[in-house]
Amino acid sequence: NAGVTQTPKFQVLKTGQSMTLQCAQDMNHEYMSWYRQDPGMGLRLIHYSVGAGITDQGEVPNGYNVSRSTTEDFPLRLLSAAPSQTSVYFCASEGAAPGELFFGEGSRLTVL
Amino acid sequence: DAKTTQPPSMDCAEGRAANLPCNHSTISGNEYVYWYRQIHSQGPQYIIHGLKNNETNEMASLIITEDRKSSTLILPHATLRDTAVYYCIVRVGSNSGYALNFGKGTSLLVTP
Numbered sequence: 001n002a003g004v005t006q007t008p009k010f011q012v013l014k015t016g017q018s019m020t021l022q023c024a025q026d027m028n029h030e031y032m033s034w035y036r037q038d039p040g041m042g043l044r045l046i047h048y049s050v051g052a053g054i055t056d057q058g059e060v061p062n063g064y065n066v067s068r069s070t071t072e073d074f075p076l077r078l079l080s081a082a083p084s085q086t087s088v089y090f091c092a093s094e095g096a097a098p099g100e101l102f103f104g105e106g107s108r109l110t111v112l
Numbered sequence: 113d114a115k116t117t118q119p120p121s122m123d124c125a126e127g128r129a130a131n132l133p134c135n136h137s138t139i140s141g142n143e144y145v146y147w148y149r150q151i152h153s154q155g156p157q158y159i160i161h162g163l164k165n166n167e168t169n170e171m172a173s174l175i176i177t178e179d180r181k182s183s184t185l186i187l188p189h190a191t192l193r194d195t196a197v198y199y200c201i202v203r204v205g206s207n208s209g210y211a212l213n214f215g216k217g218t219s220l221l222v223t224p
Contacts, residue, residue: 004155031209042199042214043156050209058211090155098208099146103155 002026006091006104013081013111021076021107023091029102031094032074036060036087037106043090049074081111116200121219124194130187132218134200137181144205145176146212147185151196156214159185159198163205190222 007022025032033048035058045058049068063085065077078085088108092101117135124130136145146161160167160174162183167174173186187194199217204210 033211035214040216042216043212044214045211048209048211088153092155094208096208098205098210099144099161099203099212100158101148101156101212103157105155106153 004091004093004102004104006089006107008107009105010108011110013078013109015082015111017081018077018079019081020078021089021091021109023074023076023104024072025074025091025093025102026072027093027095027102028071029093029095030071032068033058033092033094033101034064034066034074034076035090035092037090038087046076046089078109081109083111085109086111116202116215118198118200118215118218120216121221123221123223124187124190126192126222126224127189130190130194130220130222132185132187132198132200132220133182134185135182136200136202139180139202142204142206143202145174145180145183146201146203146205147172147174148199148201148212148214149194149196150199150217151193156199161205190220192222192224194220195222196220 004025030051034046035043047066049055091104147159148156150156176183197217
């Protein structure tokens with residue numbers, strides 16, 4: 001049981017490049033979400049999904065796309081990276097116990 | 113979700129109890145109090161949650177005042193590994209899928 005797995009752990013991009021942050025969970029959780037954390041700040045919700053085929057926007061969705069084709073996977077896409085997207089990204093899943101989220105180890109993204 | 117207020121930082125001597133306060137004076141009747149911690153930029157970790165009764169698990173105890181306007185997370189015997197940022201979050205707890213609103217939390221430093 002690996003929990004929530006994020007890849008890559010580190011990534012450097014140039015402005016305008018695109019990339020996808022991967023997130024997978026093996027706990028059969030319906031709810032998954034992406035947060036970003038900037039230095040000295042708390043986590044802010046980007047996008048979330050309540051099940052396969054269903055996604056919705058969080059607090060800071062601009063510049064990011066998501067999809068949920070399977071229960072296990074919830075990738076986050078940056079279509080045209082900007083320096084303002086330099087951050088640490090955390091993926092989380094939530095199962096039947098409300099409010100008990102399981103987080104991945106984070107993906108540290110730098111956009112030059 | 114109700115807003116929470118936490119002190120930005122606290123110190124605690126190793127082996128002593130760490131008492132972390134949280135104010136949530138606008139909490140609604142269907143909102144639970146959740147505590148998470150984040151150790152050195154790792155993914156946040158769920159600690160404990162409660163509605164109105166005091167709760168205890170293997171990690172900590174949660175004391176909620178009778179009027180539910182404030183709570184205290186207690187780490188009974190703090191160790192150096194408990195040095196982390198602790199987040200108090202108020203959220204609807206009856207169903208999964210609601211976002212967690214992380215603030216800046218309390219940075220707890222446990223000293224030898």
